[in-house]
Amino acid sequence: MSTSTSTSTSTFVIRWxxxxxxILAIGVIGFGVWMSTHHDECKRSLTFPVMGLGGLILLVSxxxxxxxxxxxxLLLWAYLIMLCLILVAILVFTVLAFIITNTGSGRSVxxxxxxxxxxxxxxxxxxxxxxxxENWSRLRSCxxxxxxxxxxxxxxxxxxxxxxxxxTPIEAGCCRPPSECGxxxxxxxxxxxxxxxxxxxxxxxxxxxxxTVKCYDCDSRKAGVAQYMxxxxxxxxxxxxxxxxxxxxxxxIGCCARRNAARNHSSKVQGR
Numbered sequence: 174m175s176t177s178t179s180t181s182t183s184t185f186v187i188r189w190x191x192x193x194x195x196i197l198a199i200g201v202i203g204f205g206v207w208m209s210t211h212h213d214e215c216k217r218s219l220t221f222p223v224m225g226l227g228g229l230i231l232l233v234s235x236x237x238x239x240x241x242x243x244x245x246x247l248l249l250w251a252y253l254i255m256l257c258l259i260l261v262a263i264l265v266f267t268v269l270a271f272i273i274t275n276t277g278s279g280r281s282v283x284x285x286x287x288x289x290x291x292x293x294x295x296x297x298x299x300x301x302x303x304x305x306x307e308n309w310s311r312l313r314s315c316x317x318x319x320x321x322x323x324x325x326x327x328x329x330x331x332x333x334x335x336x337x338x339x340x341t342p343i344e345a346g347c348c349r350p351p352s353e354c355g356x357x358x359x360x361x362x363x364x365x366x367x368x369x370x371x372x373x374x375x376x377x378x379x380x381x382x383x384x385t386v387k388c389y390d391c392d393s394r395k396a397g398v399a400q401y402m403x404x405x406x407x408x409x410x411x412x413x414x415x416x417x418x419x420x421x422x423x424x425x426i427g428c429c430a431r432r433n434a435a436r437n438h439s440s441k442v443q444g445r
Contacts, residue, residue: 198234237253285352347393351391
């Protein structure tokens with residue numbers, strides 16, 4: 174095979190690899206859009222970072238595509254360097270995400286289908302973020318405006334339906350007092366608080382039946398949010414792991430093609 178043919182083949186490979194990577198980037202952006210449409214504004218902690226990652230991959234792939242199309246060596250080097258940085262960033266985030274989400278889970282309660290959540294079970298990073306006054310004030314304000322608790326009486330007409338309901342972590346942690354308090358449930362949104370709590374858990378005294386109070390300041394509420402965030406982070410971490418493997422293959426092929434093109438160019442110069 175001639176030098177020019179080998180070089181053309183190398184740039185052709187880089188062009189098509191980056192074209193496919195641009196399609197992958199659009200898929201990442203689409204995943205972020207999907208997250209935004211399936212979560213309310215209180216629960217979109219990772220939507221914009223995912224969309225931003227997709228946009229960055231799209232930009233880098235476009236640089237590589239143009240560099241190969243126009244055979245601009247500077248753009249190809251910039252492409253490989255930026256892609257390498259993206260791979261490092263994805264790897265670091267994915268490892269940290271798996272470490273952060275490795276602890277914490279719901280505890281089963283006798284007679285209930287749903288689980289209860291305890292803040293101390295989760296990683297110190299989650300606890301620190303949720304105990305931050307500014308972070309929690311913003312989240313609390315958002316959650317009070319949501320219909321997570323207000324819709325429970327419409328969804329569960331009887332106490333039996335309510336007890337055997339598969340409540341979300343946020344519903345279980347925010348809309349009701351912890352079971353250990355011993356308050357009898359009147360319906361899905363009202364508890365008889367005239368009983369003296371049988372537990373010393375501070376959440377028992379924090380819970381109120383008022384729609385704007387409920388258990389929004391309880392540790393169980395923060396634990397419910399932590400469980401939701403853990404699930405969301407774990408989904409994104411798995412997605413990023415798959416993305417890392419795909420981009421690593423792309424990077425390896427791009428490096429081989431770039432090295433082959435550089436070797437052919439050097440041979441061409443020496444042969445003159």
